[in-house]
Amino acid sequence: MAFSTEKFNSTCPLWTWKPISPGKDQHSESACQSETLSHGFEIIGARVRGKKHKHEGTNCDDWFEIARSGDWNIIAVSDGAGSKMFSRVGARVACQTAVNYLVKQLQKHHIKPRQEWTADTFARNEIYQFKEPDIELTQKILHEAIQSAYYAIEEAFHARDQLKYYYKALGNRDLTLSDFSTTLLLAIHTRVHYKAAPYSLVLTCQIGDGMTAAICQQQSISCLLGKVEKNHFGGETQFLTSSKRQLERNYLATITYSFFSQMRALMVMTDGVSDDYFPPDKNMLRLFGDLILNGIIPISTFSSRFKEKEILRQNDYLFIQERLSEKGSQPTPICSVSEYAKIINIPIEKLIATPAWLVAGIPKEILESHDISSENRLLAWLDTYNIRGSFDDRTLVVLTKEF
Amino acid sequence: MFIRRLPVYLLLDCSASMTGQPIEQVRQGLRALLDDLSTEPMAIETVYLSVITFNSTAQQLIPLTELMQFKEPKIQASGATALGAALRLLKDCLDKEVRKSTEDQKGDWKPLVFLMTDGMPTDSWEMAADEIKELKMANLIAFAAGSGTDVANLKRITNIVLKSDELSPGALKAFFQWMSQSILRTGKSVQVMAQSAPVDLPPPPPQIQIVP
Numbered sequence: 343m344a345f346s347t348e349k350f351n352s353t354c355p356l357w358t359w360k361p362i363s364p365g366k367d368q369h370s371e372s373a374c375q376s377e378t379l380s381h382g383f384e385i386i387g388a389r390v391r392g393k394k395h396k397h398e399g400t401n402c403d404d405w406f407e408i409a410r411s412g413d414w415n416i417i418a419v420s421d422g423a424g425s426k427m428f429s430r431v432g433a434r435v436a437c438q439t440a441v442n443y444l445v446k447q448l449q450k451h452h453i454k455p456r457q458e459w460t461a462d463t464f465a466r467n468e469i470y471q472f473k474e475p476d477i478e479l480t481q482k483i484l485h486e487a488i489q490s491a492y493y494a495i496e497e498a499f500h501a502r503d504q505l506k507y508y509y510k511a512l513g514n515r516d517l518t519l520s521d522f523s524t525t526l527l528l529a530i531h532t533r534v535h536y537k538a539a540p541y542s543l544v545l546t547c548q549i550g551d552g553m554t555a556a557i558c559q560q561q562s563i564s565c566l567l568g569k570v571e572k573n574h575f576g577g578e579t580q581f582l583t584s585s586k587r588q589l590e591r592n593y594l595a596t597i598t599y600s601f602f603s604q605m606r607a608l609m610v611m612t613d614g615v616s617d618d619y620f621p622p623d624k625n626m627l628r629l630f631g632d633l634i635l636n637g638i639i640p641i642s643t644f645s646s647r648f649k650e651k652e653i654l655r656q657n658d659y660l661f662i663q664e665r666l667s668e669k670g671s672q673p674t675p676i677c678s679v680s681e682y683a684k685i686i687n688i689p690i691e692k693l694i695a696t697p698a699w700l701v702a703g704i705p706k707e708i709l710e711s712h713d714i715s716s717e718n719r720l721l722a723w724l725d726t727y728n729i730r731g732s733f734d735d736r737t738l739v740v741l742t743k744e745f
Numbered sequence: 746m747f748i749r750r751l752p753v754y755l756l757l758d759c760s761a762s763m764t765g766q767p768i769e770q771v772r773q774g775l776r777a778l779l780d781d782l783s784t785e786p787m788a789i790e791t792v793y794l795s796v797i798t799f800n801s802t803a804q805q806l807i808p809l810t811e812l813m814q815f816k817e818p819k820i821q822a823s824g825a826t827a828l829g830a831a832l833r834l835l836k837d838c839l840d841k842e843v844r845k846s847t848e849d850q851k852g853d854w855k856p857l858v859f860l861m862t863d864g865m866p867t868d869s870w871e872m873a874a875d876e877i878k879e880l881k882m883a884n885l886i887a888f889a890a891g892s893g894t895d896v897a898n899l900k901r902i903t904n905i906v907l908k909s910d911e912l913s914p915g916a917l918k919a920f921f922q923w924m925s926q927s928i929l930r931t932g933k934s935v936q937v938m939a940q941s942a943p944v945d946l947p948p949p950p951p952q953i954q955i956v957p
Binding site for chain 2: 357
């Protein structure tokens with residue numbers, strides 16, 4: 343089934359922007375943040391209210407939090423259930439609580455230095471506990487963060503369940519915990535000095551859809567740190583609030599991923615982004631390429647060495663799409679790394695593994711626009727929808743390091 | 746790359762008792778549904794529609810088709826009420842046409858099925874009904890158009906049953922209008938228990954009641 347650009351463009355004028363209707367638990371329409379971390383790592387994050395919510399005048403249901411604590415960088419991303427009126431509260435509370443917990447517990451937590459890091463270092467027993475105590479303690483802390491997020495949502499529910507406002511808003515029925523349904527994705531990262539090089543150690547755990555992926559330093563390898571849900575219909579994801587059995591450590595250990603490598607980027611996102619890059623095993627690399635080409639992930643410029651690769655047909659991979667805001671529709675340029683790869687006739691994996699060729703494709707306006715921060719560029723990119731059927735809230739946090 | 750589609754199936758009783766005003770209302774209702782949906786960008790981008798009619802037999806008049814490519818079918822009324830055949834055909838269509846999520850494939854949204862009938866089934870339908878209910882293959886909403894049909898039968902197929910005892914002139918058309926609101930899920934909603942999870946639906950129009 344071919345995706346028809348024509349039909350997609352024809353719906354553009356039909357999408358409207360309405361302000362968020364007044365009521366309790368208002369969240370900002372969008373948010374973006376950046377931090378310069380130690381050892382050359384940087385992190386940016388943004389979330390936007392999706393086209394559907396703009397059209398309906400409802401809140402953004404996504405949330406994210408970024409923090410640093412001791413040796414650790416902490417990322418939390420969440421997506422409230424679209425069919426649940428107050429899921430955004432669950433999403434926000436889950437992220438904030440999980441991150442606060444991780445900040446406290448990881449502040450003085452260190453991974454011990456090792457002469458050798460091998461697959462064996464990450465060996466697990468039959469109930470998925472790591473054999474190495476410091477790594478197992480890290481996993482334990484991550485799981486406790488998820489548990490605390492769940493209990494915080496319960497508290498948020500109890501704080502509201504006697505209030506008439508919610509009863510009426512729901513069409514005269516009582517609030518239930520499921521009205522706060524949300525996914526939750528956690529990723530924690532620390533730098534490990536090994537073989538005189540900066541390695542990254544990452545642990546992730548997610549309940550529900552969305553994805554976390556790491557890009558290795560060679561830029562040609564992506565590693566999924568989450569699982570694609572199968573045998574469901576779209577939108578039928580698991581939620582943090584779905585069942586308390588999910589909170590059991592034995593279960594959480596089976597969905598906790600570890601990663602150890604010289605890492606170029608770590609991307610954590612809600613399904614508003616991952617759905618546009620599906621299936622993830624083949625497309626996370628393409629997402630990384632798009633983020634570089636659109637000036638969101640910094641990349642050092644190599645100058646004249648690759649003049650023969652300079653692109654004169656920029657219009658063929660730079661598309662003007664509409665970005666909807668209260669001011670109306672703003673035409674916004676979006677570059678596509680897959681189209682660029684086609685034009686220069688290089689397989690996309692090879693293109694992304696060759697930074698100089700990627701740089702050669704970044705439009706001059708982006709290279710020279712130093713007044714726009716990376717996180718604002720990320721916000722604009724997330725806010726400019728360019729795929730048919732994609733109108734969900736979008737959130738993406740990217741942790742990067744240039745080598 | 747595939748998109749997530751919202752598959753919508755209409756199962757329409759076209760038996761002899763629908764002759765005249767009722768079937769004309771179905772035709773008008775379907776036209777109005779198409780008009781309503783065609784102005785909504787979300788529907789244009791994701792809704793795929795199929796029409797299954799049943800009388801003495803069941804037939805899929807229009808296979809699952811993109812909204813903007815959908816051409817209104819010719820609907821006539823005559824014959825018996827083969828509800829069983831319709832349900833078996835529906836299951837077949839759901840199996841063949843709807844995509845589930847896999848590692849390589851984005852699944853469609855859970856299909857919406859609207860079943861409208863005005864009379865008692867004339868074939869064996871109970872097993873098909875039980876199967877559809879148990880497999881949870883769709884969010885199925887049944888409408889008892891008039892008092893000629895047994896609401897209890899419909900409850901066997903789905904927990905979401907609406908009725909209009911007095912099938913007044915506007916009732917069928919109103920049902921179609923309500924259908925487009927359900928598809929678009931706009932406005933305030935009432936929650937109805939459906940299988941394991943409640944489904945948010947818009948409040949029905951005055952001529953139609955939700956069967957508790």
